[in-house]
Amino acid sequence: MLSKGTKDTLPQEWQELAQAAIEASKRAYVPYSNFQVGAALLDSTGNIHFGCNVENGAYSPSNCAERTALFRAIADGHKARSFKAIAVTGDTAEPITPCGVCRQVLSELCEPHMPVLLTNLKGDWQLTNMVELLPGAFSLIDERNMENT
Amino acid sequence: MLSKGTKDTLPQEWQELAQAAIEASKRAYVPYSNFQVGAALLDSTGNIHFGCNVENGAYSPSNCAERTALFRAIADGHKARSFKAIAVTGDTAEPITPCGVCRQVLSELCEPHMPVLLTNLKGDWQLTNMVELLPGAFSLIDERNMENT
Amino acid sequence: MLSKGTKDTLPQEWQELAQAAIEASKRAYVPYSNFQVGAALLDSTGNIHFGCNVENGAYSPSNCAERTALFRAIADGHKARSFKAIAVTGDTAEPITPCGVCRQVLSELCEPHMPVLLTNLKGDWQLTNMVELLPGAFSLIDERNMENT
Amino acid sequence: MLSKGTKDTLPQEWQELAQAAIEASKRAYVPYSNFQVGAALLDSTGNIHFGCNVENGAYSPSNCAERTALFRAIADGHKARSFKAIAVTGDTAEPITPCGVCRQVLSELCEPHMPVLLTNLKGDWQLTNMVELLPGAFSLIDERNMENT
Numbered sequence: 085m086l087s088k089g090t091k092d093t094l095p096q097e098w099q100e101l102a103q104a105a106i107e108a109s110k111r112a113y114v115p116y117s118n119f120q121v122g123a124a125l126l127d128s129t130g131n132i133h134f135g136c137n138v139e140n141g142a143y144s145p146s147n148c149a150e151r152t153a154l155f156r157a158i159a160d161g162h163k164a165r166s167f168k169a170i171a172v173t174g175d176t177a178e179p180i181t182p183c184g185v186c187r188q189v190l191s192e193l194c195e196p197h198m199p200v201l202l203t204n205l206k207g208d209w210q211l212t213n214m215v216e217l218l219p220g221a222f223s224l225i226d227e228r229n230m231e232n233t
Numbered sequence: 234m235l236s237k238g239t240k241d242t243l244p245q246e247w248q249e250l251a252q253a254a255i256e257a258s259k260r261a262y263v264p265y266s267n268f269q270v271g272a273a274l275l276d277s278t279g280n281i282h283f284g285c286n287v288e289n290g291a292y293s294p295s296n297c298a299e300r301t302a303l304f305r306a307i308a309d310g311h312k313a314r315s316f317k318a319i320a321v322t323g324d325t326a327e328p329i330t331p332c333g334v335c336r337q338v339l340s341e342l343c344e345p346h347m348p349v350l351l352t353n354l355k356g357d358w359q360l361t362n363m364v365e366l367l368p369g370a371f372s373l374i375d376e377r378n379m380e381n382t
Numbered sequence: 383m384l385s386k387g388t389k390d391t392l393p394q395e396w397q398e399l400a401q402a403a404i405e406a407s408k409r410a411y412v413p414y415s416n417f418q419v420g421a422a423l424l425d426s427t428g429n430i431h432f433g434c435n436v437e438n439g440a441y442s443p444s445n446c447a448e449r450t451a452l453f454r455a456i457a458d459g460h461k462a463r464s465f466k467a468i469a470v471t472g473d474t475a476e477p478i479t480p481c482g483v484c485r486q487v488l489s490e491l492c493e494p495h496m497p498v499l500l501t502n503l504k505g506d507w508q509l510t511n512m513v514e515l516l517p518g519a520f521s522l523i524d525e526r527n528m529e530n531t
Numbered sequence: 532m533l534s535k536g537t538k539d540t541l542p543q544e545w546q547e548l549a550q551a552a553i554e555a556s557k558r559a560y561v562p563y564s565n566f567q568v569g570a571a572l573l574d575s576t577g578n579i580h581f582g583c584n585v586e587n588g589a590y591s592p593s594n595c596a597e598r599t600a601l602f603r604a605i606a607d608g609h610k611a612r613s614f615k616a617i618a619v620t621g622d623t624a625e626p627i628t629p630c631g632v633c634r635q636v637l638s639e640l641c642e643p644h645m646p647v648l649l650t651n652l653k654g655d656w657q658l659t660n661m662v663e664l665l666p667g668a669f670s671l672i673d674e675r676n677m678e679n680t
Contacts, residue, residue: 136308141373142481143444145337147304155296156305159285183440183669188294188631222630224290291630292593332520332589337482371481411605434606439671443635453594454603457583486592522588
């Protein structure tokens, strides 16, 4: 973990993105878990993309906040691995941690060292990245390059 | 199927949404299939939400265009089952058809009779809805209501 | 729907498979929904493969009973589209209906007219197939063949 | 990583499980990626459960080898977190690494320190576990316990 802290010590440059993640979480569609999660993704032009979790009665088609933010930014024309930062939040005891599916998607669409801020509604925070969150990530691109060389 | 036709017969009221779906498809992230799909979702205020497919090297975390459009609209504060219409397009011989995962998500987040326009890049089209696309759809909400009565 | 009925009218040839689905449902791992589903898949050699739903706290990695049965049969060396029948059951008011994800997987791995028996714990049943459950199913194989011709 | 090596140094106690993973990989249904993956899961009674990847034209309903092995073992009546070890293999340059979805499922269904053997067809191997593969894993069970205390 790169660094961590409580509400009073969140670096100034993260405050807008962390607040955006909280706002996004309020829009979650969570009739099954009642567990609201929000994400806010910063693109290379300085704009913020909101994401929330959207559940489904069949469970497996459910989507998490991080993925919603990433997919929508791609649909707005942003390129994979052009993003600058993401913040995620939820009502957890410790800073929320992304599920493995989201880690796989973050790993595909973001640079390995892009900063990832994990927070909770109390303001506890932890700064990390994909190298830490998905060590030795699977990448079909890497495998296919390998097979070609 | 409610109705169908070719490029020349697409009803006027669908032309903007169908064109938006084509624009959205150009933003697809499809390094594995090279199969671009676009969707355009009309909300209750008249705004259009773009969606494209976003693939992943691990395959199962991939997301389709229809879901991208729906998830982002929820994250923008729109309510489930408030949407007015969706158009989907791709480079297929016949009007493209949604995968089962998207049908399940559409079934959860849209009214059963909301119009769904399926098209292809040649302009062939088919107008349908979720009653036709996912007959007897699974709904946990229905089951839980049942258990309570 | 090909036919339907109640417990007393289930055709003799389906009784073993329907009972196997009930047995399979008891093995479900469902700490989040408490909603047990079972499936029983008949292969071309007459053997039955059990499946149950297996949930995950992150929701989207959850797997349904139908898919468990199909995936395991493939892992035992059975070929896609070699299966003879599947029965699915759960504690629902009407015969249970597969989610869209399972319909997509059934559509990939089974012949369109392979019989699918939907039941519930009371013994109500409905006989159907993939033509009815996923009309105009999406198939990348079809699209790729199309592009090659 | 707990330890690693090449074909000649694979510990004796892992050889049967590693070979079973190779056998399982040959049964993969991979018409889209042509990338065969196999897994072999050891249960508490000493039996081995085979898993392979099973792809889908819609990509997101695809299932990986590790998940196939785990889901089928649950459907055979084995309890979550009762498993002893898993081996995974594929034709990769380095020992194959599980995708994030599989890490999430492994994290739900296996003890954090259960040994996970990653290999490739050349016999390179790496011994790890879920503490290493999914640091700070998301768990809804943990969150719900937290809310109750």
